[in-house]
Amino acid sequence: MTKVEYARVSSYSQNLEIQMQHLRDAGCERVFAEKVTGTSLQQRQALHECLEWLRKGDTLIVTRLDGLARSGRDLHDIIAQLAKKEVRFYCPQQGAVDTTINMGKLVLGILGAVADFETDIRKERQREGIEKAKASGKYKGRNPTVDAPEVRRLRNAGVTPTEIAKEMGIGVYRALKPA
Structure with a gap:
């Protein structure tokens, strides 16, 4: 019954310390952390090690859902892996998402959908910016x-x-x- 921490930031210029402090305050006994993009699960070695290490009865704690997954699909795949291993998932900073209670599962689903929406909006803005730059001859x-x-x-x-x-x-x- 171990509290396990997973912390991630996207780039080396970002700092993991704030997440690590929140998670230490939550009583985490084991830490998995990395500085890597969250857009792909493939390159996230510490996440894979964390998911492999977790055992029945453990709790995985992350400060924010976007540190764990950047898409609803990835989030749900990870949560399904945890459920299969009977591992609790807890995210204290975003509405205290807790997968051991029904409300926590509901909030997790809603936040996963919001993450997908944000990703789609970001891609849309990027496409619009590229089109505008192309029209003005600035995009190469x-x-x-x-x-x-x-x-x-x-x-x-x-x-x-x-x-x-x-x-x-x-x-x-x-x-x-x-x-």
Whole structure:
């Protein structure tokens, strides 16, 4: 019957300390934390380790739902995994979501739907911004794919990175980094 903490922020410039303090205050005995985007479950190693580690009777605590999942589907998939293992889920900062009570399950479903809505709105705004930039001639699209072997060949032939970039119309420094 362990209280387990999962904390996540999206980028290295963000700080996990506030979440960690809230979760320590909640009495968490085990911590899983990472700095990685929440848009994909695939790259979230600490989350996978956390879900694997949890046992029947444990409680998973997160400060905010968007730290656990960025889509309703991901949220419900994770909650289903927890339910299958008979692990309680608790989120104290967002209406005290607790999956051991019916109201907590309802609130979780509503908040998952809101997360999906926010994601859709964000994507819509991004599309609108791109369309506006295209219309004004400011949008150039994605940078062309870098042909790393060609960049290295040119560099080894004595061509400077600036000359390579101008010739190929791309940024080259990432291609020149050792693998």
